[in-house]
Amino acid sequence: MHTLIVNGQSHRVPVGLTLLQALRRIGCEVPTLCHDPRLKPIGGCRLCLVQVAGCEGLVSACNTPAEDGMQVATHTAEIEAERRTLLAWLARHYPPEAVEHEPDKPFHKLLRSYGVTALGEAVPGVPFIDASHPYLSVDMRRCVSCFRCVHICQELQGRSVWHALGRGEHTHIVPAGADSLLDSACVSCGACADTCPSGAIDDKFNMGRPPATQWTRTTCPYCGTGCELELGSRDGRVVATRPVLEAPVNKGHLCVKGRYAFDFNHAPDRVTAPMIRRNGQWHEVAWDEAIAFVAAEMTRIKRRDGADSLAVLGSARASNEDNYLAQKFSRLVLGTNNVDCCARVCHTPTAAAMKMMLGAGAATNSYDDIERAQLIMVCGANPTENHPIIGERIRQAVLRGARLIVLDPRRIELAGIADLHLAPRPGGNIPLFNAMAQVIVSEGLYDAAFVAGRVDEFDAFVDHLGDWTPERAAPLCGVSADLIRQAARLYASVKPALQVHGLGMTEHVQGTESVMALVNLALLTGNLGIEGAGVNPLRGQNNVQGAAHMGCDPGTLTGGAGLNDARDAFARHWGAPLPSNTGLNMLQMMDAAAAGRLKGLWCIGYDILHSNANMASTRQALAALELLVVQDMFLTETAREFAHVFLPAASSFEKDGTFMNAERRIQRIRAAVPAPGNARPDWRIVADLARALGAGEQFAFDSAEPIWNEITRVWPGAAGIDYARLDRQGLQWPCPSADHPGTAILHRDRFPIGPRAALKRLDFHASPESASEEFPFLLITGRTLYQFNAATMTGRTPNTLLRPTDTLDISPQDAARLGLGNGQRVRVRSRHGAAVLPLRISGMMKPGELFATFHDPAARLNAVTSPHRDRYVKAPEYKRTAISLELAEPAP
Numbered sequence: 001m002h003t004l005i006v007n008g009q010s011h012r013v014p015v016g017l018t019l020l021q022a023l024r025r026i027g028c029e030v031p032t033l034c035h036d037p038r039l040k041p042i043g044g045c046r047l048c049l050v051q052v053a054g055c056e057g058l059v060s061a062c063n064t065p066a067e068d069g070m071q072v073a074t075h076t077a078e079i080e081a082e083r084r085t086l087l088a089w090l091a092r093h094y095p096p097e098a099v100e101h102e103p104d105k106p107f108h109k110l111l112r113s114y115g116v117t118a119l120g121e122a123v124p125g126v127p128f129i130d131a132s133h134p135y136l137s138v139d140m141r142r143c144v145s146c147f148r149c150v151h152i153c154q155e156l157q158g159r160s161v162w163h164a165l166g167r168g169e170h171t172h173i174v175p176a177g178a179d180s181l182l183d184s185a186c187v188s189c190g191a192c193a194d195t196c197p198s199g200a201i202d203d204k205f206n207m208g209r210p211p212a213t214q215w216t217r218t219t220c221p222y223c224g225t226g227c228e229l230e231l232g233s234r235d236g237r238v239v240a241t242r243p244v245l246e247a248p249v250n251k252g253h254l255c256v257k258g259r260y261a262f263d264f265n266h267a268p269d270r271v272t273a274p275m276i277r278r279n280g281q282w283h284e285v286a287w288d289e290a291i292a293f294v295a296a297e298m299t300r301i302k303r304r305d306g307a308d309s310l311a312v313l314g315s316a317r318a319s320n321e322d323n324y325l326a327q328k329f330s331r332l333v334l335g336t337n338n339v340d341c342c343a344r345v346c347h348t349p350t351a352a353a354m355k356m357m358l359g360a361g362a363a364t365n366s367y368d369d370i371e372r373a374q375l376i377m378v379c380g381a382n383p384t385e386n387h388p389i390i391g392e393r394i395r396q397a398v399l400r401g402a403r404l405i406v407l408d409p410r411r412i413e414l415a416g417i418a419d420l421h422l423a424p425r426p427g428g429n430i431p432l433f434n435a436m437a438q439v440i441v442s443e444g445l446y447d448a449a450f451v452a453g454r455v456d457e458f459d460a461f462v463d464h465l466g467d468w469t470p471e472r473a474a475p476l477c478g479v480s481a482d483l484i485r486q487a488a489r490l491y492a493s494v495k496p497a498l499q500v501h502g503l504g505m506t507e508h509v510q511g512t513e514s515v516m517a518l519v520n521l522a523l524l525t526g527n528l529g530i531e532g533a534g535v536n537p538l539r540g541q542n543n544v545q546g547a548a549h550m551g552c553d554p555g556t557l558t559g560g561a562g563l564n565d566a567r568d569a570f571a572r573h574w575g576a577p578l579p580s581n582t583g584l585n586m587l588q589m590m591d592a593a594a595a596g597r598l599k600g601l602w603c604i605g606y607d608i609l610h611s612n613a614n615m616a617s618t619r620q621a622l623a624a625l626e627l628l629v630v631q632d633m634f635l636t637e638t639a640r641e642f643a644h645v646f647l648p649a650a651s652s653f654e655k656d657g658t659f660m661n662a663e664r665r666i667q668r669i670r671a672a673v674p675a676p677g678n679a680r681p682d683w684r685i686v687a688d689l690a691r692a693l694g695a696g697e698q699f700a701f702d703s704a705e706p707i708w709n710e711i712t713r714v715w716p717g718a719a720g721i722d723y724a725r726l727d728r729q730g731l732q733w734p735c736p737s738a739d740h741p742g743t744a745i746l747h748r749d750r751f752p753i754g755p756r757a758a759l760k761r762l763d764f765h766a767s768p769e770s771a772s773e774e775f776p777f778l779l780i781t782g783r784t785l786y787q788f789n790a791a792t793m794t795g796r797t798p799n800t801l802l803r804p805t806d807t808l809d810i811s812p813q814d815a816a817r818l819g820l821g822n823g824q825r826v827r828v829r830s831r832h833g834a835a836v837l838p839l840r841i842s843g844m845m846k847p848g849e850l851f852a853t854f855h856d857p858a859a860r861l862n863a864v865t866s867p868h869r870d871r872y873v874k875a876p877e878y879k880r881t882a883i884s885l886e887l888a889e890p891a892p
């Protein structure tokens with residue numbers, strides 16, 4: 001600790017602070033304009049000037065280190081006069097009406113505090129004014145030259161959209177290389193508006209309507225990064241958002257979805273009452289009638305066809321508490337292990353592979369290890385679009401000197417700053433990783449001490465790799481032998497090396513094996529159990545990690561416990577036996593429905609028809625069901641075409657609970673506004689139906705917190721996590737006791753399966769889906785920055801102005817060869833179906849390969865994708881479909 005004398009009073013402050021940080025820590029407020037705690041201090045505005053004994057002149061507090069024994073004066077007459085002069089200079093050209101209309105802007109508060117009047121004199125030159133962006137308004141007549149927008153775009157978002165041109169009073173700020181913000185490289189994160197003290201750059205949600213009257217801290221409902229934000233509400237509506245500055249995940253940052261895409265919550269087509277379809281028409285009914293109808297139908301089907309003729313799908317968009325009750329309902333009330341969730345179609349291969357090899361099906365490390373890594377290998381993921389906060393942290397790490405390897409068929413944005421970009425052919429992961437492992441072993445680049453101490457089956461693995469030379473792998477994976485060697489040598493020689501991977505690894509017929517191959521590389525190089533390393537999946541939806549971990553999986557119970565291993569323990573906790581039959585996963589449910597074995601399905605928060613691959617087979621399965629209950633916020637494509645009952649659910653903005661992010665962090669969600677109409681939290685709907693079916697005692701919950709408390713009783717790894725602790729900050733499991741800090745890094749000394757983990761010998765099995773003369777292209781499908789999965793939420797926000805529909809991306813070479821141009825509508829045809837999309841010529845693509853997003857329900861891209869599935873867990877092969885192209889008729 002240091003001792004400071006501030007305005008004659010002695011104070012103790014921690015070592016390592018700036019003077020400004022120290023002053024604020026002791027409650028002494030010093031004005032600033034250019035300061036933002038997320039940015040490096042520049043001392044530009046000079047408002048934080050203070051007097052330090054022994055220093056000549058005044059010093060800026062923001063970039064002066066606090067030192068022991070300093071004597072500091074903060075508000076002398078001289079200092080206050082200097083501040084007043086600086087503010088008066090800034091206020092000469094400032095529009096006075098802005099101060100009057102928006103009194104709470106930080107700059108406006110300073111003007112009032114120091115008695116300075118905005119004069120509104122003409123601004124030199126032509127200030128940049130722009131209203132083209134759907135979320136951001138720019139009026140540089142209000143710029144106070146703090147340069148926070150310039151610096152936050154560079155330092156937090158990793159871009160350089162805002163440039164300062166000119167000098168002195170002729171300085172002006174404009175978007176680089178564009179006439180408007182909308183046409184610039186801006187990715188709409190809103191950081192510039194969040195930091196701007198004057199409103200020169202402002203959120204449009206702040207303009208023309210009263211401000212929020214209440215702020216509620218919660219967790220973003222979009223991707224699995226788990227960013228914390230504050231929701232601003234007024235009169236029962238969400239009207240604004242802002243990032244939580246001290247959040248450990250996002251550290252004061254948000255992406256376009258988290259910051260702006262909240263209007264879905266009050267969309268006009270939100271369903272707010274239960275409905276039953278009769279004679280092809282929806283009829284609103286009371287909750288009692290809807291629950292009684294579903295209970296009667298489930299009872300009828302169960303009596304006639306048995307418990308395994310029914311199934312439940314939990315939701316990656318729902319809370320841990322919701323999903324825990326959904327799987328408990330399936331097993332205790334219905335008596336079946338037919339329970340799953342949409343993790344099946346994305347990262348179930350990851351969970352299965354890592355659990356089989358390491359004993360835990362989750363990320364080994366934390367996001368903070370991005371900053372500790374010396375090398376980062378991004379495999380089959382596009383983080384700057386699909387996990388933007390993680391993507392920008394990776395970008396910043398590389399700009400600070402970390403090495404980067406990108407493995408992706410497309411030249412994604414991070415490939416532009418990578419040391420190496422390997423572009424494997426879709427489906428070629430196993431040959432590529434086997435060859436990298438062969439180079440590491442044959443050239444003696446493996447961590448011999450780690451292998452000797454913690455790795456089994458090394459000799460057998462080496463023998464298996466004997467024929468997997470880069471020369472053998474190159475024609476199978478489409479990456480040159482030389483590039484394979486470079487990647488292997490770089491990954492093995494720079495330590496710690498951190499892997500992040502996405503659905504480009506998992507959505508293949510060898511998806512589970514692809515993740516096993518990544519684990520092999522980490523085991524060989526000793527990149528497990530240490531900081532800055534590990535195998536780390538980037539999970540797609542806000543609670544996809546939690547949904548499966550709560551037991552929405554036919555073979556897994558809460559906490560990741562195997563059903564056969566933990567059945568008896570759960571029976572004791574629940575006071576009732578668990579079913580013994582093997583349950584169906586989601587894809588098997590579709591097969592069983594089409595075959596007439598599955599009669600009833602309760603689908604919570606997942607649009608099966610729109611999302612599952614091979615839409616024709618999904619449609620056939622859903623049409624065969626006698627009872628389909630859809631529980632969601634909107635009439636999804638599944639509900640619109642096939643549901644018999646619709647139950648309206650509350651959004652995460654309208655209920656309490658927890659989410660679990662991709663780094664195993666459990667965080668609170670909190671109700672900021674009431675649910676509309678008769679919409680209810682998912683957990684309450686499950687509990688109501690359980691009571692109607694005679695299981696009231698085991699579902700007697702009146703809020704989310706008691707459900708969480710039960711979760712911690714059945715899952716020892718979360719025994720130390722309660723709402724009181726989570727109200728302070730999220731915690732990473734395992735956290736077995738109340739005094740445990742949570743676990744940032746798994747497998748430090750041993751694996752859950754024991755002290756050693758075995759390498760996996762993996763053979764290559766080519767996908768049945770292959771290009772041909774009739775279908776000469778390979779199609780990859782995936783997400784984009786501005787939309788999210790089935791667009792249930794983003795499709796009801798102004799994000800549709802930034803990304804109106806799905807596109808088919810094609811290489812310039814293929815477009816020229818076929819005589820196709822940007823924006824032309826093309827028919828995409830596969831062996832399985834067809835869709836029509838507008839074309840986009842993209843330098844990201846290789847000849848012979850195409851990429852399409854799947855968000856727009858009208859495009860129905862999954863009519864094209866194949867029926868092929870992962871060999872272990874049956875996840876669909878979204879990343880490789882052979883297709884042909886032809887011009888389509890123009891849109892009407």
